[in-house]
Amino acid sequence: MKLLRIIIVCLIFLAGILVGFFFQNFPIIKWNPEIKIYEAFQVCSTLFIGIALPFFIKKWIDDGRVIKSLLVDEAKELIEDTRAVKQKIGEKYKTKVITFEDKQHVLALLSQVENSISNYQKHLEEQFGGKIKNDFKNLKDAYVKYNDALTSGDFMTETFVSIDVDFFNFHNIEYNQFISAIRAFSVKMQKL
Numbered sequence: 001m002k003l004l005r006i007i008i009v010c011l012i013f014l015a016g017i018l019v020g021f022f023f024q025n026f027p028i029i030k031w032n033p034e035i036k037i038y039e040a041f042q043v044c045s046t047l048f049i050g051i052a053l054p055f056f057i058k059k060w061i062d063d064g065r066v067i068k069s070l071l072v073d074e075a076k077e078l079i080e081d082t083r084a085v086k087q088k089i090g091e092k093y094k095t096k097v098i099t100f101e102d103k104q105h106v107l108a109l110l111s112q113v114e115n116s117i118s119n120y121q122k123h124l125e126e127q128f129g130g131k132i133k134n135d136f137k138n139l140k141d142a143y144v145k146y147n148d149a150l151t152s153g154d155f156m157t158e159t160f161v162s163i164d165v166d167f168f169n170f171h172n173i174e175y176n177q178f179i180s181a182i183r184a185f186s187v188k189m190q191k192l
Helices: 002-025 037-095 100-151 165-190
Strands: none
Touching: 002 037, 037 100, 037 165, 100 165
């Protein structure tokens, strides 16, 4: 950002030099000797500040806003993908039966969430570079904890054939912690 400001100041300075050169060297323009050079520069800079600068600033603000809103939409999609896992667990809690195919479906949904996180990370790194690395690590750690809570316990064993209230509550707690991590990351990203 600082480099951009320096470039803009240099461009303004060069534009002033060019304007001065044109006023002095082209016979089409009659230069009134009573007008001081700093007055002409003051008029040009006032016009630039009043007309061109607001357009540049508005464009920079709008570009940043669009990028952040797209990334927030990706965070919403990540929440929706995770919600699909919660709904599947909720369905199987209601029926009190979970089959091997249902477990495979939950694994496929978790894989979809993991792919969404990877894509989200790629887009964030393209836009923000290393600014979000630590915050995204917290989000990824929350996902790993959620994934491990579902896949590394009794859930994936052959003896686990029904979802009881304890597992359902355990899953809801882990789910809520992961969703909270997504929302906290999304808020931090908005502040960048």
